[in-house]
Amino acid sequence: MARPLAWLARLALRTKVTLVVVAAVVLAITVTVAASYRSVSELVGNELERGLEDRADTVTTLLAASRKPPVRPDTTEQLLLADGTVRPLSPGRHLLPVSEADRRVARTGAGTNRRDVVVSGREYGVLTKPLPDGGAVMVGQHYQGAVRVENAFLWRVPWTTLAATGLSAVLSWIVLGRILRPVRRLARATGRITTTQDLSTPLPPAGADEIGQLTRSFDAMLGALRRSRAQQQQLVQDASHELRTPLTSVRGSAELLQRARGRLDPQDEEQILTTLVTETTALDELVRELVELATDRYTGEDPxxxxxxxxxxxxxxxxxxxxxxxxxxxxxxxxxxxxxxxxxxxxxxxxxxxxxxxxxxxxxxxxxxxxxxxxxxxxxxxxxxxxxxxxxxxxxxxxxxxxxxxxxxxxxxxxxxxxxxxxxxxxxxxxxxxxxxxxxLPPHPKKPAGRSLPFPREHHQ
Missing domain, CATH: 3.30.565.10 (Histidine kinase-like ATPase, C-terminal domain)
Structure with a gap:
């Protein structure tokens, strides 16, 4: 049961880090695409405006030279006379709608008029400019090409984002697997130590990175635990050996008193009782020293x-x-x-x-x-x-x-x-x-006040 849980824990960590990386990639792509789309939209809009201005200037120049402007598939042109009459310059094209502002330009021969209109389901940018001999020329340029480019851009963005996200997820999963491999090895080793209680189990080799530092810290901790266990075992062995002698003496004296049942000489009985008291006192002192040595009851003090x-x-x-x-x-x-x-x-x-x-x-x-x-x-x-x-x-x-x-x-x-x-x-x-x-002991930089003890007196019997 422990191994599947450990595997799930490692998988969860790997998955979480991968999701964080993927989320960062998606966020970066989204921000980049948004900024790029805004910049490209402004650039395309500026190019369309410039193209419309250039086309109007070209048509005006050609008309002044009594030449017919060449037909372009994305534009339509028409003359607007001072009396409001419209004459198409692009055969077979729909006429551009004329507004009062357009007529004012044609009538006064001053200023320009720029607006967007929809003709037969297409959106046009229309620029009206006055002619030198009176009247005005109206040039319309539809946005279908720009819209097509924009749609193609927006269509490719999700696929590009999806591909980049998938690639980053796969690469992150692979790289994280390699990065977390020392962690998995360390987890397996500590799992074996926890299960078997064998502190001599070797840990994986430690590198120079943070995981290596963690491994070395675990190794140092295991070394301290091994030394502590060895000291405990040695203490138990030594204590059992030291306790055996006074206990044997006490038991022998007590058995002798039990068998004699008052038949001993007073002097011998006094000697046996003295031995019992002496050995019991030694046992009491030994047990007290053992408890103090094993528990270190001063660890709660601060230096x-x-x-x-x-x-x-x-x-x-x-x-x-x-x-x-x-x-x-x-x-x-x-x-x-x-x-x-x-x-x-x-x-x-x-x-x-x-x-x-x-x-x-x-x-x-x-x-x-x-x-x-x-x-x-x-x-x-x-x-x-x-x-x-x-x-x-x-x-x-x-x-x-x-x-x-x-x-x-x-x-x-x-x-x-x-x-x-x-x-x-x-x-x-x-x-x-x-x-x-x-x-x-090491000196302390701070000198205590006075010559009195900095703690209550503690008496030992």
Whole structure:
């Protein structure tokens, strides 16, 4: 059902464009014919008037020389004497009707008279001119030839228009078929992708025109979808692997309590319950991190100018109260950064949480802001050189931190948020032990007012 509908849609587009082209051709021909007909009519009318004047002058000259004018098939001539008598000059022709104006010209020998008359069903143009010796000559020229030319012109116009319209329709249909061929190929490819859900389906070759640009845009979109699907599949695989360990521990502890049914020593029972609480807490943290990583609940924020030292001081203050740790903030040459405010706060919280987790008390933690760069320095086990890029991968746990509880998602969230705001993340070893982990964001040209947070505080438990 989808293919016939798609074919009809393509046919409709092709037909609509063809009809537009045909309508434009018909309009152009109509305007051209109308303008040409008007110009030709004026030209023919002027030629007829000139011919009538020339014939009257010729007859007058020949009569003055006492010569008889030659007979022409399209004209008729007659003399009009001063007393109103009419003498034909063209034997066998109908006499032209005489008006009072004609008689006045013949009687006075001054002026001319031009009018149209109908004689025996033919339309004549009649010109009356005075003769030098008195009286006047009346010359009539019928319009049958001009009418025949006009009728032939008007008769040929519809056939010419029809032929031109048909030719333009055929050529437009053929040319549009070639033009829309890449669109049909792209539509077939996207139709296969929609039906099969196979994002690896190749698209047709892209040219340099607008259709090629559309194809490249589709290809880029498919590439993003492929990467997104691969990341989702990888996230599901990693999450299932990470969830399996705490779930196995919880299930084993619960089954042990079920089988023992109060026969365990209080000390063993307390240990099992502690394990249950610890693993449940780890599961809760892991699920929360997974949901946050998968949904990116900060996408609704718009990037704005953020005061990075204010964000750092706010997070440091909350973690001092929460953990009792020595957390200091140093600032050097700060500049406002362009970021999503709450997402940026989450990044700093994750970095501090990571430092508190891997750096035992009373070791101090230093949060340093240098320009648009923020670094968290701890005194933990440090990061091996080979792991400095991998620490931002999801569920990564280095050899030195395998025994420390955690989901392995905190730095992955930092990476996703910062890179989405066109920033970069880094992790290095620190002089004297420990690690330095942080990020750098692009500066914002607009400096925020004051030193306060440009957003409400958001606490994470």
């Amino acid at each position: 704005t100018s953020v005061d990075l030292p204010a964000v750092a001081e706010d997070s440091a203050q909350r973690y001092r109260q929460r953990t009792g740790r020595d957390i200091s903030v140093t600032v050097e040459g700060p500049v406002p950064v362009r970021a999503r405010p709450r997402a940026l706060q989450r990044c700093v919280d994750n970095l501090l949480s990571n430092a508190v987790k891997f750096s035992e008390a009373p070791a101090p933690i230093v949060l340093r802001v240098d320009g648009s760069r923020l670094t968290v320095r701890d005194h933990g086990p440090g990061i091996a050189p080979d792991d400095r890029h991998a620490v931002f991968d999801r569920f990564f746990r280095g050899p030195r931190t395998q025994s420390i509880p955690g989901s392995g998602l905190g730095l992955a969230i930092v990476h996703d948020i910062i890179t989405a705001d066109e920033g970069t993340v880094f992790a290095t070893g620190a002089t004297g032990g420990g690690a330095e982990v942080g990020f750098q």
